[in-house]
Amino acid sequence: MARLTHTIYPLTTGFHGATRPTPNPELIAKYGYDSFVPFENSPDNSDEKLQAIAKEIRRDIVRALVEAKSGHSGGPLGSADIFAALYFGGVMRYDPKNPWWPDRDRFILSAGHMCPVLYSTLANAGFFPKPELLTLRKFNSRLQGHPGRDMGLPGIESSTGSLGQGLGIAVGMALADKRVDKNSRRVFALTGDGELAEGEIWEAALIAAHWELDNFTMVVDRNFCQIDGRTEDVLKLNPVGDKFRAFNFHVIECNGNNISELRAAFKEARSIKGRPTCIVAKTFMGHGISFMQDDYRWHGKPPTPEQAEQALVELV
Amino acid sequence: MARLTHTIYPLTTGFHGATRPTPNPELIAKYGYDSFVPFENSPDNSDEKLQAIAKEIRRDIVRALVEAKSGHSGGPLGSADIFAALYFGGVMRYDPKNPWWPDRDRFILSAGHMCPVLYSTLANAGFFPKPELLTLRKFNSRLQGHPGRDMGLPGIESSTGSLGQGLGIAVGMALADKRVDKNSRRVFALTGDGELAEGEIWEAALIAAHWELDNFTMVVDRNFCQIDGRTEDVLKLNPVGDKFRAFNFHVIECNGNNISELRAAFKEARSIKGRPTCIVAKTFMGHGISFMQDDYRWHGKPPTPEQAEQALVELV
Amino acid sequence: MADTSVLKDNLTNLAAGPKTNGPMPRFEAHTKKATRFGFGEALVVLGERYENVVVLGGDITGSVMTSYFKDKFPDRFFSMGITEATATLVAAGLALSGNIPFFATYGAFASCRNTDMLRISLAYNDANVKIGGGHAGISVGEDGATHQALEEIAIVRVLPNMTLVVPCDYLETKKATIAIGEHYGPCYIRFGRSDVPSFTLEETPFVLGKAQTFRQGRDATVIACGPMVWEALVAAYELENEGLDVRVINMSTIKPIDREAILKAARETGAIVTAEEHQITAGLGGAVSEVLAQECPTPVEFVGVKDTFGGSGKPDELMKFFGLTSGDIKNAIRTVHSRKAQ
């Protein structure tokens, strides 16, 4: 029987014409972006190495946001350690030089607003040149305010930004891998915690468990913050772990700002058979920056230039 | 401060003109519908009395369905005991002679397709004359294939039929009662078990628990059947009780075909403070009729005339 | 439903009125069959042709005939339970991984329960997912308003990147389903539950994105979709007696719409009736009116549901009550023809 194949990646219908925005050359020089050498992804990287990478991801988030003058600081900064572990600790299989390598593992950012951390991670892994980070949210940038697959940015598997949708897409990919193609790819997804209120999360959870998708690992960025306040004030979510357990997930609760706990969690997830895994990663919103830490008001605003400077000092 | 009040019930925009369908007079006579005296709702009714009422509800379901020539048998027959307990065991407060009495308790049938059991219950309680049951699903009947509020049928609080929606409406009513009007009304809702797959169920659960709606009781008709097969084959739902517990409900699991267990469950629900209750009522689809019992193929079809006759024999 | 007897003894006249010329498709109208069977059969054809066609079930596989595929290819059929929104997302994920997923359920839920998913994860994502919306329109019958899908045309056509097909009978549904399966991009196909005349033949042309003229005529044109195409043919045939020479266009692809066919009809016949088993608001009538307003203002009469909800009843009764019969189309043709004269 034949396969009917189509070119799926990259999609390049990004519609604003051919001219992409130009990153500020002074900033490129100031940040040393022109001489940057991407980090390697390896299980042999030490925890310290990953911590350093997480810090670099955080610096890049701050730099991109202050230049964009809008965007989300809190979630991206808080979850940088998760991304460092995933992309640089040998958890995910990918090839930045061949970003659409069919055998790559997939990552879906269900919490699309947290894209600054994904863009920074991808740039640090060498998916695209770092200076492009400085075009975040600008007209015709490949770094849209929420991930847009139409822009063809290497490493962006799907458009997201409408909360609760990415998880179902990731489950579909895991279903494709485990039940249709029967390959060894793994699929990862990250959701916010406020995002868990969306019913599609629980629909996707039912489906992932029903089809016993043990190739699927979701991470909840459990920072107890969302736009209007603390999650338990906006809409009580606890006990999150029990919820996923009752939905037949293997649940791992860990400190999401601790590289070694995260690596252990991903390792454990890989060993689980017959059910998907949910890692409830307890983080602090804005982690690493004193004046942002654990403050929900930093959900959706960028630092001012002064605050950015201060943040970059703290992130050395 | 003023209230801006509007007439909400009954809505009578039912659009098919003034002539309602005429029930078959022979059947009215045959079933004794012309001399029927409605049953009383009282906590003093014995279990045996309620069992007898449940049997009558079941008979009326069979009679309505065979005359309609389409419609849902399995769920309605299976859940008749729940309705008998709710409407005739003194659990719900209502006045069939004054059906829109403002202080009435509210019941929402989230599983709208199960309306034959609700219609039969309402007729047995005296909300409308029994002969009207024989107009089920006919052109311009007040007994629509799925409950239509536009028809103004006494006892129908809301249109339902799109699964997963009724629960949220019921939660809204409970919120109105407990948090806005601060009255003593109670709100009940019934969902199917297949229906629990809809994400809106879990959104509604989060909201009910967050607002601590202890005036809200939902019943899950846990018959392990849905259209395409057994629930655990279509989409695994177990452990249902654990799910609602993790969503901060008080959970009661009981035999939903046992009147006394159901009455105890509703009593317990009323005593719970600070959280909503979910009664997981284990029933058999098509309960009481040998050739339907526990068979998902009876979800959505009516009995043939021969089958109906046989069923009515079994239901004596 | 629709009466086929009128055509029993004069099938040729259906296709080409005596006053027109040029070869027209031949039709036969001996059977009635619900369009959903065409959908179900096509999935099996696609499944046989392509190993990466997969189907998702929404707990009504027997109603929307995905059961055929399920029985034939159980390994490529995945039950999603009653999760229309997420089934749409899972389909998107399957598509992004190289599969061609079909997800079908009742049209009301295939277009309304997952609208944001259609918008972001299918359309914006340009994911190669095929959505089947069954139980289209009032002819669903006894289930009543909640199950009678009357909004899909508006909802799907407002979304960029989508392809929307509303085939006219069983066989065209089969062809159209195969066509969208082989076409890249997010597609929506609408089909019905009740038996409707089955009249197109293997040789009747179907091309995605192209309207087909099913009957020539010079006095007015009916642009119809779904089972209303048959009603339009009957109306046109019967109006011959009144000296009206009516063209019938089968607008089976509604997005992208065949602007040329609309404009040609407007220029050549000067009067248009649209006929759809859908709200007259924002549906096929809207799509046609938009094209005409932009390029060739022309009188249009709308046959469809007039901004109300449906209800329970027998399909026939309902189609009559809601004004969706050949008789209603005839009235609309007479009206638009007299408006043209003004």
Added chain:
Amino acid sequence: MADTSVLKDNLTNLAAGPKTNGPMPRFEAHTKKATRFGFGEALVVLGERYENVVVLGGDITGSVMTSYFKDKFPDRFFSMGITEATATLVAAGLALSGNIPFFATYGAFASCRNTDMLRISLAYNDANVKIGGGHAGISVGEDGATHQALEEIAIVRVLPNMTLVVPCDYLETKKATIAIGEHYGPCYIRFGRSDVPSFTLEETPFVLGKAQTFRQGRDATVIACGPMVWEALVAAYELENEGLDVRVINMSTIKPIDREAILKAARETGAIVTAEEHQITAGLGGAVSEVLAQECPTPVEFVGVKDTFGGSGKPDELMKFFGLTSGDIKNAIRTVHSRKAQ
């Protein structure tokens, strides 16, 4: 966004071109203000007037200004978390129990995430719920396509029983919000995030269901909604130099639509431009075209987003790129005027 300087020294001309007669509303255009503030302020007015007005929050109360009500009436504000679909249902339940609930979130999610709920639990139920859809259109800016609502008009107007309002500026949004709060039935109001000219005055008439002529003219009419009304006024004003006398109609209620105003404009000016911050498919342009096709076929040009998704950028940049400026309206007027001549 839109340039107001052109009007600084000649406010009268904006309202009534020299070639027309009859009194016209007076406008002032000194400030810019996002329409969402009108929504937020009106909720407080309603809350003060009626004890049974309640508000549901969707975790963006600060963006859609339900925060004003929350601060003033914390006991009547209920946080729903991020559950757009169920928040809509909870609102329906509150309404059926005699309250007048408002639920507001971004328009993309207020119309797409809950479409089936709007259809069944609001529209079919005739529940007295008011939905506020913020962040309308492209002018949302940097957040990009997922957050730029461009489909609400199509989605809401296809549903029977709904009332749909798209007010033109801050003050009209305030009036319209109060009006829908006092009107029985399911309503949807659309408003924006970015600052736009604030030009109507307390005395400017607003009546639910009635279009307002904001400028007289005989050569062509722009029928606009939302912030495009201002752009239309600027376009009309500037075209005076070219000898074009252009009428501007503020179609703030889109459902039910004011057919009389459309037909009068078509009969008196013979050429129509529609302007909306929405897809040109099935939106205001579609609604106007449907009325015209049925009663008075007239050339129409459509200004709106041309069946594509939005993207990130500054509001100004985007409005220009997507063709949503007074300049685009001017071009459309010139085109439609020349078509009329043909």
